[in-house]
Each structure stands twice: as C-alpha cells, then as structure tokens.
Amino acid sequence: MVNAPPDAELVRRYLRGEVDVTRPRDAATVVLLRDGDRGLETYLLRRQAAMAFGAGMHVFPGGSVDVRDGDASIGWVGAAPSAWARTLHCDDRLAGALVCAAVRETFEESGVLLAADVDGTMVGDTAGDDWETDRLALIDGSTSLGEFLTRRSLVLRADLLRGWAHWITPEWSRRRYDTRFFVAAVPAGQRTRDVRGEADHVFWLPVAEALTRHRAGDLTAMAATTATLEELSRYRTVADALAAERSIRPIMRRALLVDGEVRLFHDTVSAAPPGAGSVQPPPAG
Secondary structure (H helix, E strand, O other): OEOOOOOHHHHHHHHOOOOOOOOOEEEEEEEEEEEEOOEEEEEEEEEOOOOOOOOOOEEOOEEEOOHHHHOOOOOEEOOOHHHHHHHHOOOHHHHHHHHHHHHHHHHHHHOOOOEEEOOOOEOOOOOOHHHHHHHHHHHHOOOOHHHHHHHOOEEEEHHHOEEEEEEEOOOOOOOOEEEEEEEEEOOOOOOOOOOOOOEEEEEEEEHHHHHHHHHOOOOOOOHHHHHHHHHHOOOOOHHHHHOOOOOOOEEEEEEEEEOOEEEEEEEEOOOOOOOOOOOOOOOOO
16 A cells, blocks of 8 residues: 555545546557666656646656557567467557557657668667658657658567556546556667657666655656566666566556545556557547
8 A cells, every 4th residue: 555645635536436537548658778887777758847647757658549550551570469469468459559659659759769671670870850850740640650660661670579567547537548568678779869848858767766766755756657667676687677577467546545544555457447448549639
C-alpha cells in the first residue's frame, strides 16, 4: 500500500461514486536503455507544466496508438504480431499496432528509430534535417508510420523491443491510458536528440540515481514509471535487462479508505477494462 495521492479529494469522490470512469486509450511506452560508467542508464523526459496529463512528471517516450499504427502492410522484422499478442495479452491487430506505436513514439520523442533498410542495414544517425522533417510530420499526423517507412524503404525492427509491463491509469483519472511498456537498447550509431515538444527537459540518468532523486523528492514520476525504475534497478547491464523473463499482466492503482484516509495500492487486473483491446482514434486536439 502506498501513500495518499495529491488529488485525494478526487479519489474520495470516485469512491463515493461521483466520478464518471473514462474509457482508457491504448498506448505504448518505450524505456530506452544504455550502458554507462555508473551502471544501467535510461532516457527520461520531463513533461511540460502546461500538459493536461502528467504535467511536470518524468516519463519515458511514449503515447497513444494511432489508428494508422495498425497498418498490416508495414514491413516488419522479428516476431509476428500473433506472437506479440501472446506476450501482451491482446488480439493480433492491437499487438501489431502497439509495436508500431512504440517505434513511432520513440522516434518522435527521442530521435531514435528502431528500423533498418530492406537489406538489413540498421538505420544510423538520424540527426539530419530530412529526418527532422519526417519526425515532425509524424507528430502532426501529416504522415503515418507506414508511409514514412515505405518512402524510405525501411522495415520496422520489432526484434529490438522486449515487452516489459502493462499499466492502466486509475479509474478516477480524467485522462486514462491502457499502456504496454517495452524496453529497448539504443542501436549502435544512433543517439538521442533534444527534440522537445511535450517535454521541457530530456536527459539520460543512471537508473539507481533516478530512483534516489525520486525518493528525495527531486524527480517527480508517476507510479508506473517509478515501478519500472525499481524493476530495472535489479539489472547491471542492458543485456541483462533485455534477457529478463517477464510475465506481463495489467496493473492498475486502486484506492481504499483506511481510518478516513485515502490509501492506494497496485492491483493486478483480472479482466480488461471497457474499451481495452481495440485501437482507438486519437481525440481532437
């Protein structure tokens, strides 16, 4: 059981049945990893204070699934969507869309592209102006991941991703996401770039230091991010983390009143919430 949330009154209203539960949107998050002098490092973004969801929080790259992420014609290297569906506990179409969303969001929010030429050559440096034009086109929706990859004769490298976790935003939240977490190493020859948009600060940090700073109150993060950092702190290297055996089950924060105080705990969800498991279009705005 964890401490009361900063929005305890909202949770109290939820427990009294006064809050309408929003259907969660499917989303993908990617924890980028690299080996550093001080151990395993991860890439973090601090969301701008004006953001409607997770304002000021430190997060990993990620975002909602776009309906076009479900394009079955996207070139693909690695386990088929049907295999990912067994790992992620969803249908084949959603599994494919989640993997595509993971690759797209990683490129949009870090500049790292998990893709290769059709001859198998991994994409190298993506710092050029032409890559930046493509990245911005993906962000504003003027092109899709499939169109982008096809035009550049690229195939998606699903084999560079590993499924890690599944978190669902609590039912009292105004914005909710049904998010699969992946981990991936930064490919050789690529590097993250400061591609601020929804974030006002991006940086690499040893996992252990991120946890220390969070516990000291210097690094704000949501429960799923903190839990992921805790889990990754068990591994010394990227190879160790990527080789970890994971049993992925949906986790959601729930709330109880204990002696009149709100207390939160993490619960494994036995059934998918309403609306989960289907690729949904992004809302306007």
